[in-house]
Amino acid sequence: MVSFSIVAIQRKKNLRAGAAYLLMIAVQCGIAVGFDTGPHFDLTQAVLSERGFGDDAIKITQVENWLTDYYSSSPTIAGSKRDELEKLHFDNLFTTDQVINYWSQLINNVRTETQNAARQDDPLAALTVLGIALHAVQDFYSHSNWVETHPRPSDGTYRTDTYAQYANSKTTLKSLTLFTGKYPTDRTYGPGPDRIPANVQIHGDYESGLNHDSLVRPRWDQAYVFAYAASHEIVEAIAKWADETRPGFWKSVISYAVDTNLRKKLDYDVSALRNMSMWINGKGADGHWKGNKSGSKRFFSAFSTKWIGSDSSVFVRQMRDGTASRTLSSNLYSGALPPPMPDLPRFSLQRRAILVRTLKIKQQSDSGNLRSEIGKLAAPDYYARTRIGSQEFCSRTIQGSSESIDPWQEIYFAALDDVNVPIRISVWDEDDIDSAKDQATDINPVIGKNTLDLIFNTATGQISGDLSGNFNSPETAFTSSGEKPDKKRAAITAYVTQYPLK
Ligand SMILES: [Zn+2]
Numbered sequence: 001m002v003s004f005s006i007v008a009i010q011r012k013k014n015l016r017a018g019a020a021y022l023l024m025i026a027v028q029c030g031i032a033v034g035f036d037t038g039p040h041f042d043l044t045q046a047v048l049s050e051r052g053f054g055d056d057a058i059k060i061t062q063v064e065n066w067l068t069d070y071y072s073s074s075p076t077i078a079g080s081k082r083d084e085l086e087k088l089h090f091d092n093l094f095t096t097d098q099v100i101n102y103w104s105q106l107i108n109n110v111r112t113e114t115q116n117a118a119r120q121d122d123p124l125a126a127l128t129v130l131g132i133a134l135h136a137v138q139d140f141y142s143h144s145n146w147v148e149t150h151p152r153p154s155d156g157t158y159r160t161d162t163y164a165q166y167a168n169s170k171t172t173l174k175s176l177t178l179f180t181g182k183y184p185t186d187r188t189y190g191p192g193p194d195r196i197p198a199n200v201q202i203h204g205d206y207e208s209g210l211n212h213d214s215l216v217r218p219r220w221d222q223a224y225v226f227a228y229a230a231s232h233e234i235v236e237a238i239a240k241w242a243d244e245t246r247p248g249f250w251k252s253v254i255s256y257a258v259d260t261n262l263r264k265k266l267d268y269d270v271s272a273l274r275n276m277s278m279w280i281n282g283k284g285a286d287g288h289w290k291g292n293k294s295g296s297k298r299f300f301s302a303f304s305t306k307w308i309g310s311d312s313s314v315f316v317r318q319m320r321d322g323t324a325s326r327t328l329s330s331n332l333y334s335g336a337l338p339p340p341m342p343d344l345p346r347f348s349l350q351r352r353a354i355l356v357r358t359l360k361i362k363q364q365s366d367s368g369n370l371r372s373e374i375g376k377l378a379a380p381d382y383y384a385r386t387r388i389g390s391q392e393f394c395s396r397t398i399q400g401s402s403e404s405i406d407p408w409q410e411i412y413f414a415a416l417d418d419v420n421v422p423i424r425i426s427v428w429d430e431d432d433i434d435s436a437k438d439q440a441t442d443i444n445p446v447i448g449k450n451t452l453d454l455i456f457n458t459a460t461g462q463i464s465g466d467l468s469g470n471f472n473s474p475e476t477a478f479t480s481s482g483e484k485p486d487k488k489r490a491a492i493t494a495y496v497t498q499y500p501l502k
């Protein structure tokens with residue numbers, strides 16, 4: 001009996017190892033769907049924390065948001081489920097009418113599935129709906145020509161007039177030519193019954209196409225700000241539908257918390273979403289956390305084999321085995337005329353965007369290692385952790401490069417009355433699949449201190465703290481570097497600037 005179950009466990013493990021192998025194959029075929037995982041993750045963090053969500057509820061939503069991408073291409077899920085999830089990225093809509101119908105159907109589906117979760121008094125189901133809904137809504141701004149049809153004013157403000165604000169003004173919408181990109185590039189049919197028209201724009205990759213998936217693409221920042229406003233709108237609407245169905249239910253959703261054991265699993269899923277997106281590497285893909293250059297076959301393989309081989313958490317099973325993706329994706333491409341789109345509340349928060357942009361990171365020539373050691377060591381794999389106000393951002397890793405231009409950019413949304421915004425920048429050298437083992441790189445001339453601690457004054461635009469001055473453009477950027485005897489030193493050139501949201 002015992003030996004039999006060991007055999008069964010072994011077989012199960014082999015199956016999972018097989019799944020990991022298949023995943024590697026799939027990765028080598030090239031996978032890219034949506035805003036990169038990093039922007040989805042940061043937007044979800046920003047919006048849900050502003051709306052009073054607890055940490056566990058935010059993490060669960062971030063995981064479900066990511067799984068919407070992951071299971072759209074992973075061979076570790078049933079093909080029918082993959083087909084459902086593949087529809088939730090606003091791809092392959094080539095006319096304004098198709099865009100309008102998709103929006104109407106999607107928001108109706110989100111309302112229905114929110115009401116179902118509320119009726120069943122099931123907060124985890126509601127968080128799953130929320131994660132998928134946020135993913136799709138955010139993808140619209142990353143995948144469509146919305147930013148091109150709503151250009152940024154010359155005064156530098158960011159626009160927040162989202163699709164939902166025009167949804168019930170068909171005359172306005174029909175005066176626009178809206179479409180999204182073809183994905184994947186070699187698609188000839190579908191996902192609906194129709195053949196793809198000739199000469200449509202493709203979703204593209206890091207260098208080309210319609211997408212605004214990451215900071216390496218033009219107008220990514222504008223898509224990101226629209227997606228921020230739109231995320232607020234959809235969360236507010238979901239909250240309203242939830243409480244109309246079951247008064248008080250929403251409170252249980254935003255304060256949903258798990259026990260210590262389950263939190264460990266949740267944190268493991270969060271590290272999976274970061275690591276697997278960071279390291280995905282194969283034909284066409286060189287990382288999809290925040291742009292390219294972060295791919296690592298070795299790390300991806302080592303981490304994903306372990307994560308896929310472990311027992312799936314209830315959060316993963318919720319997506320893999322649940323019905324949310326079926327309801328939410330239904331009729332999105334069927335060609336059937338959808339019911340009118342439910343009204344979404346208009347984004348009305350008073351916010352400014354604070355941008356922290358790194359123009360250059362460069363290893364110091366004599367970085368404190370012995371010359372003989374340098375010969376043996378590969379170039380550093382730098383990434384930054386940046387805390388702006390209350391939000392922590394993790395950048396992409398630039399693999400194997402002692403000097404990198406324009407590696408990182410983070411956008412934080414601050415309340416207008418937030419005058420002194422603290423900013424902490426630290427740079428790390430990625431050495432292990434466990435980031436806790438990574439070593440800090442010294443970017444601060446103060447002996448014994450690695451990080452830069454700054455205060456950005458939004459009233460004056462001045463920076464104080466470890467540096468002082470006005471560093472608000474590429475021309476006036478600061479450069480700060482570590483000093484001996486500190487080891488592992490680098491020089492960082494960066495600036496901090498702000499724009500209001502209108
Ligand atoms: Zn997507």
